[in-house]
Amino acid sequence: xxxxxxxxxxxxxxxxxxxxxxxxxxxxxxxxxxxxxxxxxxxxxxxxxxxxxxxxxxxxxxxxxxxxxxxxxxxxxxxxxxxxxxxxxxxxxxxxxxxxxxxxxxxxxxxxxxxxxxxxx
Amino acid sequence: xxxxxxxxxxxxxxxxxxxxxxxxxxxxxxxxxxxxxxxxxxxxxxxxxxxxxxxxxxxxxxxxxxxxxxxxxxxxxxxxxxxxxxxxxxxxxxxxxxxxxxxxxxxxxxxxxxxxxxxxxxxxxxxxxxxxxxxxxxxxxxxxxxxxxxxxxxxxx
Numbered sequence: 001x002x003x004x005x006x007x008x009x010x011x012x013x014x015x016x017x018x019x020x021x022x023x024x025x026x027x028x029x030x031x032x033x034x035x036x037x038x039x040x041x042x043x044x045x046x047x048x049x050x051x052x053x054x055x056x057x058x059x060x061x062x063x064x065x066x067x068x069x070x071x072x073x074x075x076x077x078x079x080x081x082x083x084x085x086x087x088x089x090x091x092x093x094x095x096x097x098x099x100x101x102x103x104x105x106x107x108x109x110x111x112x113x114x115x116x117x118x119x120x121x
Numbered sequence: 122x123x124x125x126x127x128x129x130x131x132x133x134x135x136x137x138x139x140x141x142x143x144x145x146x147x148x149x150x151x152x153x154x155x156x157x158x159x160x161x162x163x164x165x166x167x168x169x170x171x172x173x174x175x176x177x178x179x180x181x182x183x184x185x186x187x188x189x190x191x192x193x194x195x196x197x198x199x200x201x202x203x204x205x206x207x208x209x210x211x212x213x214x215x216x217x218x219x220x221x222x223x224x225x226x227x228x229x230x231x232x233x234x235x236x237x238x239x240x241x242x243x244x245x246x247x248x249x250x251x252x253x254x255x256x257x258x259x260x261x262x263x264x265x266x267x268x269x270x271x272x273x274x275x276x277x278x
Contacts, residue, residue: 028140059171060235061175074226096239
């Protein structure tokens with residue numbers, strides 16, 4: 001099986017739990033992404049940023065994983081945003097409707113600013 | 122019967138194993154770029170082709186490793202046509218209307234099933250050949266004169 005590498009990292013910045021996703025987001029990424037999300041949620045995260053980096057391939061199975069994350073975010077009363085997507089994948093996220101449930105930002109700094117604006121609004 | 126002559130063509134054969142769609146995708150993308158399609162359109166094609174190959178691998182050939190998925194590309198002055206042909210253990214009959222994101226979040230169906238929706242929005246034309254007798258044949262078409270953004274899916278047969 002040709003398993004693509006996805007490297008997942010977790011860090012905190014300005015009260016936001018950032019999950020870095022570096023590589024391909026496909027069916028093979030499910031355990032890594034869900035595990036990272038569980039970890040930040042168990043750590044009490046209220047604001048979660050999926051920060052995409054070097055993602056040449058995000059397919060419908062990967063999108064299904066992200067829909068699952070949106071479901072959990074809604075259930076846990078968290079706020080979700082995504083950053084770092086290429087123009088093409090931003091378009092894909094809008095096409096499938098993910099953009100209605102997670103703000104899309106160009107980069108991490110813009111996303112953090114967006115979270116800050118949302119909390120002070 | 123009208124015969125279409127293509128100025129360039131390419132064929133690939135991949136095993137029914139997830140991950141190989143990326144190899145087909147990259148080869149077809151290189152072909153499309155060589156044929157003069159823009160980077161943006163080639164990105165659309167890469168996503169659509171990957172999804173079509175995944176459907177052929179998972180649904181058509183049901184992940185049987187000894188079965189093949191054939192990908193044929195043909196290009197002329199008007200269009201690029203890509204045909205994805207599996208060996209059809211199972212006739213792929215997709216749902217007429219994919220579930221919306223709201224329905225999926227409400228738990229009304231699988232989180233999967235976005236592939237055909239994406240293909241329909243990204244390609245100028247896409248659809249199954251209803252007359253195929255030897256497995257599922259699915260085609261994707263990109264026209265050189267692409268003037269309308271996100272033309273809905275059409276069946277050309």
